Amino acid sequence: MNNMPTINNGGQPYYFPADIAKEGEDYARLSNFFKTRVGDNGKILTLKWYDQGRVMNVHGFIPFIQGMVGKHYEEPDTKEIVMAPDALYREWQGSTDNGHDGGFMDYILEDQMFPQEGIFKGHFGLKDTNGNVLTSVNIVFEVLGNDLRVGETSKYYSAELDRLVREYEVKTDQMVADGTQKVDQFVAQTKNNINTSLQTSRDNIDALNGEIRANRAEQANISQHLAGTQQQIANYDIVTRPEFQTGMDTMNSAINERLSQMKTNPIAVANAGELTKNYPNGADGIFITADTGHKWIYLYGAWKDCGAYQAIGIENSELAPLKEDLIKQEGKINQNTNDIELNSLGIKKNSVDIQNLEGAGHLMDILLVDDFGNHITDDYGNRISGYKWLPLTDVTLTQAGLPADGQAVGEAIKNATSFKPEKYGMPVLYLWGSNILSLKDKSKTLKNEVTYSFPAYGVSGTVEKFKVQGASSVAWPKKNYTLNLDKSFEGISGYGKNHKYVIKANYADPSQALNVVGARLWGMIRGTHKNANTGILNINGDQLVDDTGNRIIAETDPQLSIGGTYGAVDGFPIGVYINGQYWGLYSFNIPKDDWMAKMPKKSKNKYAIIDTIWDPQGAFKQETNLKDQMELQFCSTKDTEWAKDSVNELIRAALASYDTVDDFNKAVSPLLDIDSAIDYYIFSVLVDNDDGIFRNYLLQTFDGKKWYIAAYDLDSIFGRTPDFWEHLHAKSDTNDWRDHGVTFENVTNANRLMYQLWKFYKEEILKRTKALIDGVMSDSAVDTAFVDYVRHIPLTAFNAELERWPGMQNTLVDNINRIGRWYMQRIAWLKNKYFNN
Structure with a gap:
């Protein structure tokens, strides 16, 4: 990797940065900084884990090592490392105790990891407590020889197996053999019975x-x-x-x-x-x-x-x-x-x-006894145990005349006490499909395999296309899904009928509210521009009037005429069952496509939506081919070349230098709705949209020429950060490392368009900000928006969510009380910083 430390490292222990985004070379070669010797035991190699340059919280993850040790050669053309046929496979797995603050994870190199000299080639990675591999990086370093402890070793080695061998080596071979014989006889007899x-x-x-x-x-x-x-x-x-x-x-x-x-x-x-x-x-x-x-x-x-x-x-x-x-x-x-x-x-x-x-049986622990009923023990007095399948003979009845066994009674009790969201009036979506849980990312789509029932809306049938939704969220156990249903219905008022929806898991947001409420706040900001004062003319150019002679007027701005959240998502909380098992709280959302912006799916007119992914294209610093850090999400025509040319014209205008505001307006205003750009700039500062400066917003065009900005993916606002665990202070300009939040000034280096807006529209931006925090973005208005959403979720649903997904972070902290308190502090800081004079 390009950011390796110097060889002496200032006298400090080495640590090696590893980014799950897999940036850098195919293999990180550590031999200049780290070597081990045959038979070394207990040497610690520390990695610091990042996610796209941001420090990860590795608490709760388990480190593991897998690889080969031995001689090798390199292909002269590809430089690919090829291990010799006699290279030995090695693996090691630690525990959650190996993780430390600051993204540091210790990897302990035990003696049997390096039985022969050469190199180690493999990967160091992270697993969750369920054994699911989160990520890994490829590592290469030298293993030196000249150690007298080198001896005979096996072809395969596992640290876990070695631990088990050491644990049981205190028992004598004869006693183990006697115990094994008795267990085998007992198992054979039991199996025969x-x-x-x-x-x-x-x-x-x-x-x-x-x-x-x-x-x-x-x-x-x-x-x-x-x-x-x-x-x-x-x-x-x-x-x-x-x-x-x-x-x-x-x-x-x-x-x-x-x-x-x-x-x-x-x-x-x-x-x-x-x-x-x-x-x-x-x-x-x-x-x-x-x-x-x-x-x-x-x-x-x-x-x-x-x-x-x-x-x-x-x-x-x-x-x-x-x-x-x-x-x-x-x-x-x-x-x-x-x-x-x-x-x-x-x-x-x-x-x-x-x-x-x-299946009507239960595997029970048993203690072995001799013919006289005496317990059989080893030389240390420990009783020797075994296992036996015992049939379930409990015939307790759950109700008169109904046969049941102990397992059935337990299931009945569990059903009677388990959380059922429908009892609290929540809409519930039921999904059935044997392959749903096999989906790990967006690469696979289930076609006509999943069935559904949504009783609150009176629809049921087959999901024609079912797939995982999202990018970074696919690594979490509770996933988002996109559903193309076989029926259309109006799930969200004001948007009409549709057959495509998204259910969001909100695994990183225990409040369940940030994404949807954030979009609604964006809609409230945009709605202040709405001014339906344009008269409507007939084909003859005559002004249309109603029966009493009043002019018929309308909003003609294409984004403001959408209504609702004005091009952002919207949704409501639901409960979800998958294959009869309660799967937790979700939000039932509008999908990120034409319907969200009320665009026609097919049209000769030029409609398009572009998703911003990362710097530099998402920061207006470099032109795009729409297959890099900008992606075309929707286009109303088969030909998409015009969309690329149009957005690149806007990027070039943002990159150019201007001396006056008139020069800037003349070049940029035909290509960009400046009002929506300024609103997004202010919105990002107000809610500390740390993850939305050069990504996670949308560009929308309704004529192929002029682009509008809309907010999207808002689960890292109000003090939340993209790594899901840390929180930012409401004040964003102190020396505390956690105060790297969004200010009007510090984002000008991260986004070229915001640089131009602050340069030429600073006075207008501050005036608009003052009006918003005195109006639709006041602390009371924001608090009400969150209350109106969360009040539809019963308290017991939040408790059931924690029980269903115990790996969720900050469940006691991230709620609307913290959000409201944080925003009050944020408004106080903004007023003091920008409006004190």
Whole structure:
């Protein structure tokens, strides 16, 4: 990497910077700064982790090392390092205790990591506590020889396995062998008992199925009805949803009543012709044709010849136990689920496969005893333990007549006490799909695989396209998703019907409010410009008037005519279930596309939206090809070249030098809506938009020539920072390292357009700022905006969020109380700094 320390490092221990953005060379070569020797033990190599140049908080992450040690050579053309065939694989994993403040993470190089000389080539990285790899960097350094402790080593080594070996080496080989033999015998006996028990269960079930098949003709009509009902259950996952229990009880009662009324005595007719003539629309029961001796039943809308009649009638006294056994078996199938997430996939996963009965067991710790009941111990008096699968025999009933085991009772208690957002009036979105949780980034789209239900809006069906949404947020366990639904509906008032929406996880924002409320505040700022005073003319040029003679007027500015949040997002809080499991709080949002700005999807007129990603293009410091740090998000025409040419014309105008404000206006105002640019500049200072100076805002054009600015991605405002853990002081001009927030002056070096605005419009900017903080951006107005959003989320929902996602940071700190307190301090600082005179 280009920022390696000097060799002597001023007498301080080395640390090596690593950026998860993977900037720099393919491999960081540390040999000039760090070497290890064969057999070295406990040497610490410290890395300081960054995310796009910002220090990360590594608390809660686990360091790991994976790589090869041995001889190597370099390809002369590519300089690629190729390890020798006898190079040895090594790995190491630390704990969360290795992380320190300031992004520092210690990597401990144990003795067995370096069994032979050469080089180490591999990667150092970070995992979360669930084992998910967050990131890693490629590392190369030398391993020196000349150490007498070098000895025989294995081909593969794991620090975890080595620890386990050392832990158990105090036990004698003989005792371990004796214990192993007894455990093997016990396990073999237990396995044999389980297999015998399961085989007996299968034999009993096979016998039951034989009886069911023998009487299938008699039960044809009710079987058809039951099959349809079961298909409905499979499609809509009713069995796993408690709110349908009453419906299921009603259905079971109907089935029992129908079975009790079923006719089992055969009815004789002369022949098939007489049968179809007398009963053209079918009839209940079994009919025997005297001429052939065949039995006939009415099945699927037609009479069916079922061959020679051999079955005998079954009395109700015999049929009743059969029905009872059938009900019990279906109950066991539903209760013997051993994974709630798989169970939530619905009846399709656990419907009628009787082999699921083997899940009705529990792996128990046991202590080994001899024939006299005495505990078997090792030489140190420790009791030797083992494991045994024990069947669940608890038959506690959750209600009268309903069979249940301990697991089912536990599930019933969990369902009764778990948080259900629908009880509090929150809209709830239900999603089902076996591959939803396999999505890790935006590279994969699920097409027609996910189904949904949104009862609050009366829509359900199939998600035609389902994918992960966002860039940096994809690394977090709770992800954002984009949904292209098969139906359009008006989810957000004032925007009309749409089929595409985004659900935002807000994993980095425990308040659940920053992104949407920030966009609404932006809309409040832009709305102060709205002045519908332009008269409307007909095709003849005549002024249109109403019935009383008043002129009909309208807002003609394309962005101000949008209304709402004026080109930014909007949304509302919802609860989300994925495959029957509560997944947490989300915001149901407008997507970042044409609909957000009320642009036509296809038009000969030139509409476009550009997303700013990073410096330099996002800072108006360099032209773009729209595939770098500016990206084309939407274009109304197939040809997109004009959008690139148009925005580059604006960038060149921002880069140019001007002597007077008139010169600047003459060059820039035809290409840029200066009002929206000034508003965004002021907005960023007011809310400390630290992550939105050269990225995370949108450029919108409605005519292919003039561009408007709109705020976007606002989860790092009001003192929040992009690394999600640190908070900025409300004052942004002290010497404290955390006070690197946004001021009118300090962002002029980071964004060329803001430099020009401050140079030529300073007086207008301060006058506009004063008007805003006395109006729509006063501390009371901002506080009300947050209250109006968060009041729709019950307190218990925030508690459930923390329980569902314990890895969320700052859950006690980041709430609307902190936001309101911070903004009051911010306004006081702004007034003192800019308006004291």
